[in-house]
Each structure stands twice: as C-alpha cells, then as structure tokens.
Amino acid sequence: MTVRLAINGYGRIGRCFLRALYESTYRDQWQVVAINEPADLASIEYLTRFDSTHGRFPGVVDVSDDALRIDGRPIAITHATEPEQVDWAALGIDLLVECSGRYGTRDQLQRFIDAGCPRVLLSHPAQGAEEVDATTVFGINHDTLRGDERIVSNASCTTNAVVPVLALLDDSFGVDHALLTTLHSVMNDQPLIDGYHHTDLRRTRSAMQSIIPVSTGLARGVERLLPQLAGRVKAKAIRVPTLNVSAIELTLTLRQRVDAAAVNRLMAEAARGPFAGLLAYTEQAHASIDFNHDPHSAVIDGGQTLVSGDTLATLLLWFDNEWGFASRMVDVLSHWHHRWPR
C-alpha cells in the first residue's frame, strides 16, 4: 500500500528529504502528496530542479495545475505559515515530515495533529525529550519505536554523526568524559553579509567571511540518547564558510588504555559490520567536499585519530549535514512505518 506523506517547510532539509526518498528504494511505495512552503510555486519548482550543492534533480520536475510534478506525479502545494491553515485531513496523509524548524514544543507540534496530521516526523530535536514521543538516532534506538507514536524527532545531523561513534567507544573502552567540537557548514539562519538576527549576536555576522562560534544543544542531545554519559559531555559548534559537509572533532578520556590503532580497528570493524551503511571508515587524504552527497551518518577519518598518553583520544568525523541526515529520516520512517497499526 502507498504511504502518503506531506512536507512542511521545503528548504534545505525538506528538499533533501524529497530527493533522498526519490533516490531510495521507497520511491514507488511512499508518495509525497503535498508540500507546504511559504515560497511561490515557480521558486519551489526551480529549487527542486537545480541544487547548487547536490546537482540537478535526477527525475523530471515540472508544474501543472498549481501542483509540482515529479515524473508526472502531482504534489499539491500550499503556502501557509500556520498548521491550521492547511486541510491536512483532506490530503489523506499518513505522516507529515516537519522541516521548517519552527515547532519545538509539544504544544506547537500538537497543532499539526489537531489540524489532521496523524503523525509527525521532526527534522530537528524538540526543546526537551518530553516534548516528543521519541527522539530517534537510526542504528542506536530505532528498534524502540513501537508504531503508536504521534510525534518523533530524528534528532540533529550532529547527534546522528557522533552518537554511534560515542556508543561504540563507550561499549568497548568506557568513556569517562567527552568534548565535541562541530565545524558546521553555513545554514540559512545566517546572513550572507552582516544583517540583524533577533536571538544570537554572532549570527548577525556574514556567514562567508568568518569562522563563527554559535550556541548548540548538542551535549544535551547526546545525553538524551546515551543517558549513561549524562553530565560528562560538553559541546561547542563553530560555523565555517563552506556550503555543505561538516566535521566533528571528538575528544575523550577513556577508562581503558588504548592506542590509535585500537581505536581505528574498532571503527573500521563497526563500519564493515554492525554499522555498515551508517558509518564509514577511511585512511585516505580527504577534504570535506569529498563527502558531499554522502549518505553515511559519519565517516571516521582514521588518519586523524590521535592518542596522548594512554587514555586521551581524539577522532575526526566527516558528515554531509544535509544528505546524511535526510537519508536517516528516510531510514527512520521506513522502520517506524513497519510498526504502524494496520
């Protein structure tokens, strides 16, 4: 049976989700039947067809009767800015993929349910764990989805990248404390040249001109997924002037004595085995652009692993913050959908 989906907020992640779905094996089984996005239809069509980061859409994109069409299949377009302004029930959707980033509390998200969306998959962490029925990182806790959840968060791109690696290190060597520094490509919440931002002074600065530290809830997000590490993880985030692909420097003190070879062996074996498809391992000489359109949650750069003394280790992880994350949304959805009541 076809699963009917809608997307709310058709920006970087909304468009990547549509395309990741199109490039996946679920293309015929899951149908995006509606998109709600403030932009006009001509711009929606144009940015679906052409993407400066991921290249041209691999299917036929056009417009007919006020709908966007992908390979001739229509997708209804609305331009509402409030959940109640769309008749979701009439669209007959099974799930809304919320990618506007504007709804973080239970009360805000419940508005979609009350307006006729049976379920919501969120493209960012909710403000607190209790605001959603589950926060899922595929490969770590997707098995705990029961099928009766109404609102599920796909966590963040950085959480998806770092949590599997942290979990592996904790299981094998015991993590004492961890420090995470994200080097994140620019996002649409930063101006191209200096401009006002209402909550963060640093986000007023030109995205392409500076390395810009910004606030992050990553430590909280990690502890939500790995509660055994509560109080022992700190994180900072730095925006850098690249368009896509990000990195995490993960530094930790371990309870067992290790060397770089042992850490790398663990990572390489996980990437070949239980985490295949989610983690990859490389020792080649890479730069971030090499991972553009890479679907993994993280790629461990073994050549950058260092151990000082016997217990202080640092690793470098690469991840496509757009494509990797959108691919995990597809994965979570595929798993969750199998558990929905029939």
Ligand SMILES: NC(=O)c1ccc[n+]([C@@H]2O[C@H](COP(=O)([O-])OP(=O)(O)OC[C@H]3O[C@@H](n4cnc5c(N)ncnc54)[C@H](OP(=O)(O)O)[C@@H]3O)[C@@H](O)[C@H]2O)c1
């Ligand atoms: N980009 C990444 O690497 C990444 C990775 C993982 C998770 N995320 C998360 O995903 C969310 C979206 O990020 P993004 O990078 O895709 O942002 P984006 O490119 O700015 O896309 C958001 C889109 O939603 C639209 N929008 C705003 N208010 C809306 C409303 N009330 N209803 C419907 N649509 C609305 C925006 O339109 P206007 O521009 O007109 O406001 C914009 O087109 C954020 O929470 C972000 O943290 C982003």
